[in-house]
Amino acid sequence: MGDEPMHAEITVLTNGVAVISEHLPGRQGVALSLSLGNGSRDQLREENGFAHLLEHMVFKGSLLRDADALNAAMEALGGTINAFTDREMTVFHGTMLAEDAGAGFALLEEMLMRPKFAHADLRLEKQVVAQEAAMAAEDIEDWVQERVLRELWGDHSLAWPVLGSARCIRQASRRRLVAYHARVLRESRLVVVGVGKVAHDTLCRWAEGAFGDIAPQPRGADQPPTFRIGRRLVHRPQAQQAHLVWAAQACSVADPDYYAYAVANLILGGGTASHLFRELRERRGLAYQVFSHLEALRDAGEWMIYVATPARSRDETAVAMAEVLHRLMENGPEAEELAGAKRSLRVQILLGQEDVETRMARLGRQWLYLGRCIAVEESLQRLAAVDAAAVTAVLSKAWGQRFELSCLPG
The missing domain is CATH 3.30.830.10 (Metalloenzyme, LuxS/M16 peptidase-like)
Structure with a gap:
């Protein structure tokens, strides 16, 4: 690590999107991520589970290609493309060879910015999420810790399950998910990160082209939680x-x-x-x-x-x-x-x-x-x-x- 920089390079675009990179000499690959400051705590009550459902749906196809073509594009990179949701973040990320970083970034951007949200895909994915929630409920360790969160934070959104409530997932429609997606992009802080064999100027150019037109409207301050004993x-x-x-x-x-x-x-x-x-x-x-x-x-x-x-x-x-x-x-x-x-x-x-x-x-x-x-x-x-x-x-x-x-x- 002696020949590696100790500090990241940071550029904040005029609309607030942050671009952060660490160039690591001698590496052949790059890790890229698009991170949103939005998780399950940032949903409305009737949207509980939408952040996680959105994470699933971006893999079901975009406005440019269907799920099969999307999967083929991911496989062609030879690395990994994945995503996760927690209570305060949603992250889309991937690793690939540096020579494929441009294609990898474009794929992540396409999934985040232009998901298709097809009715048939949504219907099937709601079933998948319901099965995921059922599996989690059968894991007693997960269940008791989730129950503790409900006791600790009461009615605060920090206590809501990331996987969502069964009722909210059942009632999720394409119209509501499209509206939720638009609001997330509008209100959430977005940070673009690249680590490995990546040039900062190149990453900034990609980010500006992909996200430069976003007009952020930051949401209000968080509702402070009250801890219960x-x-x-x-x-x-x-x-x-x-x-x-x-x-x-x-x-x-x-x-x-x-x-x-x-x-x-x-x-x-x-x-x-x-x-x-x-x-x-x-x-x-x-x-x-x-x-x-x-x-x-x-x-x-x-x-x-x-x-x-x-x-x-x-x-x-x-x-x-x-x-x-x-x-x-x-x-x-x-x-x-x-x-x-x-x-x-x-x-x-x-x-x-x-x-x-x-x-x-x-x-x-x-x-x-x-x-x-x-x-x-x-x-x-x-x-x-x-x-x-x-x-x-x-x-x-x-x-x-x-x-x-x-x-x-x-």
């Missing part, structure tokens, strides 16, 4: 064990303490050296699956602990979870485990720089969330500055109040 006991026939999910309010992406939260999460339950794993699995044998997970969002965040344990061990497991949290909040991390967690995160950051897709995703996410791109050196400096006091502080701040969900068989 409490306890809930639910039963699920598919459950074979007790599933315990505890959740606390965490940081946003822009929070100055973001890296302290990341370190604290790794120490709490983010790996096999974590307190939860060692205590609940290694020492007490209460659970095979135990972990904690941190999700930082635009203006909020969630910190979850998930444990699956035999139903007869539910109370003992809950006591053990509380003891782990109490000890960490009272005593903070030991010097050795703090150093180990920071080193682990440092390695993740640096190894991510070896992969063009990871670099691409990082740049797009940073621009949408922060309005700037953070050099790796800055990330490493902020991580290095995290000390035991900062970790203890965020643990106490977050887990002083929590929501607890217990899901039992039956």
